[in-house]
Amino acid sequence: PANQITQVEDIIENQSANTVVILPQDNTLEVTMRRLADSGIPFVMFDRVIDSVSEQAVASVKGDNEGIGAETAKRFIEDGMVPGDKILIIPGDNSSVPQMRNDGFFSVLLENGWTQEQIDSAIIKSGAMNWSRSDTKAAFEALLGDEANAQIKWWYAEDDELAMGILEALNGGGISDSAKEAFYATKPFITGCGGLQEYYDVIGGELYEDITANLGGVMSVTYSPSMIQTAIQDMVDYLDGEEVAQDHVIPCENVTSENVGDYVGFE
DSSP states (O other), X not given: OHHHHHHHHHHHHHTOOXXXXXXXXXXXXXXXXXXXXXXXXXXXXXXXXXXXXXXXXXXXXXXXXXXXXXXXXXHHHHTTOOTTOOEEEEOSOSSHXXXXXXXXXXXXXXXXXXXXXXXXXXXXXXXXXXXXXXXXXXXXXXXXXXXXXXXXXXXXXXXXHHHHHHXXXXXXXXXXXXXXXXXXXXXXXXXXXBOBHHHHHHHTTSSSHHHHTTSSEEEEEBXXXXXXXXXXXXXXXXXXXXXXXXXXXXXXXXXXXXXXGGXXXXX
């Protein structure tokens, strides 16, 4: 973030760019983004949106975070999840992104017969994983040290890297054989989101086949890695005098073993 602030401040001071397309690293850029907005330099934000300047942006290009949660819940229900089933949610951080994904997830549960009391009693959340595979691996190893957690069937990792952390933990030696057997006995389902090709290879049966054979299923929800292309195109369209949607939400889709071949992930 500090480096990005320096870059944006330099653009403002020296007028060294006519436009800016930016993924703000985090909310510490808010003051700088306000300065950029006040400078009159047109800008597009993508992925992470600084709300206080969103009305001054040419466009805010973002994935459908509530949709990610909603599509996850729909798939879990399709795969047999019923009101009251325990669900473990693994968030990436403590920002608004996991909150929106949770809101979408919970809204679908409520639409499908769950009561708020059932949601409150069924949901277990890990700590924030900092979008880190290694942090998730360590956390999952600790979680399966509790026999009750080994009985959970529905694992909602809010990023493909986090889902890979679960798989790496199951592939390693940090979990006892008895805990793994108890975990596999439920035929658990694991989901991620994002578009990581490595995880798509898992979904497609090309990686960790010995582990996925013991699971009920693995899936992901798209969070388009080509978002930067959309953001740049929005700026080009703006410069060409075309109308651009200021709130540009990119729809999400479930990725499963049935359709994973239709998607190209990022390395």
